[in-house]
Amino acid sequence: MTRLITHAQRTLIAVLAVIATAGLAIAYEVEPMRIILDLGSGRTSTIITINNTRDSDLPVEIVMKRRIVHPDGTQEFLPAEDDFSVFPPQALVPAGQSQAVRISYIGDPDLEDSAAFIAEVQEVPVSEPGFTGVVFAYNFGVAIYVRADDARADVAVSDISREVDGLVFTASNSGTDFAMLSDMALRLAVGEETVRLTPAQLAELVENPIIPPHGSREFRLPITGLPDGPLTIAID
Template identity: 50%
Template sequence: MNIGTRLSLIAGRSTRPLRHIAVAIAAALALVVAGAVQAYEVTPMRVFLQPGGGQNSATITINNIRTEPLPVEIQVFRRVVKADGEQVFEPADDEFITFPPQVQIPAGQSQAIRIQYVGELGETSQAFVVQVTEVPVNKLEGTGIQFTYNFGVAVYVQPPRARARLAVSEAAAADGVLRFKVANSGNDYGFLTGQVLEYNVGGTRVTLTPDDVATLVANPIVPPGATREFALPLDKSIAAAAATGPVDVRLLRGES
């Protein structure tokens, strides 16, 4: 599941071999139609809740920018981030109340979705994803192929005085790749994005802006009490100097 946008294919009345063909065609067409076909808008894309301070709910707005009704359903998943950045999503609907859980939004209209955390607040922050899923409506005319879109809203439930504490270790450069680990000893989620990252490889110092980091790092999240592994590609000239000097990586802005 993608936290941003995911494009899926619904192929009705197809035999199994035809499904594979349809998926292959859809993969090619997706590059063409991505800019032309608009789905719908969801805001905001990231929410922070602090139940200990009385903020246990938020509102998500879905804007249907199509010329036809948009049926959607809302589901909640717990987000587990592994050391290599792989993400696992576990059902967590029992920890939230969402209203309405399903709705059909008229063309050109917006719908507010209220989410309320009703789970148990722990000593460390918890991460969830509120997924807005378009419910496919199979159409018999034409090809029978229909594109649907999913949006995931990242939700962080924070305890009082939540704070991330990030530290870099085990930096090494080999085979044109800079590898390092980031440990989070705090009780809140840390993010590499929004920070300046500086590394020194063989005497060559490079500074990456927050925008650079956002481009190079697909999943910048470091959970509380966890250690993440990161890898960045190196320019050939810098990679060649890796064997001639020390390798160092530093985060220069903030701790979260």
């Protein structure tokens, strides 16, 4: 079982290497990429930083979107400009310099369930006079989670099955906060044999780990060749 997990990790490393190589052409960065705003503690504002590592100016605008995660892992993005104040909403970041952007949640202060949003940093494409080629623009999505007051996640695993390309199971979250499969550990047991998948391993095996409040997700782990017998998966 360990060899199978290691093989999946090697595959992921190869994919990440390709992405990293492609990223060299993007030549600008946004940080941080994941933010939690907590209504219970009064933290409703944050700052993201756009670093322009190019040798030319970078025009950008920030667009706020509501993030809906469906059971099959597909996502839907809806306009959310009324839920946030963004300053500045547009900026021209000089070559080699940075721009700080303040993002403040101004939506419903009495959320019953935590909500997920994206601050999309959109590069504004600019073409030089007389240029007739293709202008590429790159966008970054900063994940922003607005945590409801006293929100908690409560995850349970069910509907486990073996398939040709791996294990399939459903993770249901009956709580009011978002859960991340990659923040948990899973224990797989077949008879007397068990294997524990750490959060780091799950982060590499699962592309989209989000389990929304009062929602369910189907996950597939590329683990095959397990012994015959009853199979259980538990949150460890």
